[in-house]
Amino acid sequence: MNSICVFCGASAGDNPVYRAAxxxxxxxLGKSGLELVWGGGHVGLMGVVADAAVSASGHVWGVIPAFMEARxxxxxxxxxxxxxxELLSVDSMHTRKAAMAARADAFVAMPGGFGTMDELFEILTWAQLGLHDKPVGLLNTQGFFNPLIAMVEHMRAEGFVKAQHADLIHIADTPQALLASLRTAFDARSKAPDA
Structure with missing residues (x-):
């Protein structure tokens, strides 16, 4: 596992615990030599995670649509x-998501808004459809994703999401625990006979 794509807010949120996470x-990521793949923004949690990786001697690779660069x-x-x-400028949000997905070995969703949820669910849908087999995780800082986790369980209980697809999501409360879980899943996938 060489790179982690992090989906997170263009806002830092109101609780300082999100910025700390x-x-x-x-x-x-920076200290462990894992490249950060992210949306290329300097604002909100996106900027915080990138600054921290670069400050820890890491490499960050961002993808940003031209209209966001213009702003x-x-x-x-x-x-x-x-x-x-490094920053890659692209023509659309769709191209941005595809480029991030192609570059990353695993995915992490941190607290965020509609854009974060869009990125998370698209990458989960691609996994469900067999378009990739990369691990996907939620950093459940301060229980941020508890309502979403309950919703996924509700969808599974009501027959809209299969158990094996609900189980695609790795969940941890701390970055260290989540990265360990993703690495274990990545290594298991890499050692699988059909990998």
Whole structure:
């Protein structure tokens, strides 16, 4: 496992615990040599996780649509930072999601809004359809995803989501525990006979 795609908010949220979790996630990625793949923004949790990874001597690879660059939302690369950053400018949100998915070995959703949910559910749908077999995780900081986890269980109980598809989601309360779970799943997938 060489890269983790992180989906998270363009806002930092109202509770400082979300910013702390994003800082911890980025720092862990940078220190462990895992490339951060993300939406290329400098605002909100997106900027926090990228700054933390670069500060920990990591490499970040962002994808940002041109219309967001025009709004000056693109990550600002500091040549003096200990880590490194690359940005890819693309034509649409669809192209952005496809590029992030192609680059990543696993996915993490952190607290966020509609965009984060869109990215999470698209990548889960692709896994359900067999378009990829990369692990997907939720960083359940302060129980943020508890209502979503309950909804997934409700969909499963009502016959709309199969158990094996609900089980695609790895859930942990801390970045360290989630990365360990994703690495275990990635390694198991890599060792599978049909991998």
């Amino acid at each position: 994003a800082t911890e996630m980025g720092s862990l 000056e939302l693109a990550y600002r690369i500091d040549p003096a930072a200990p880590g490194s950053a």
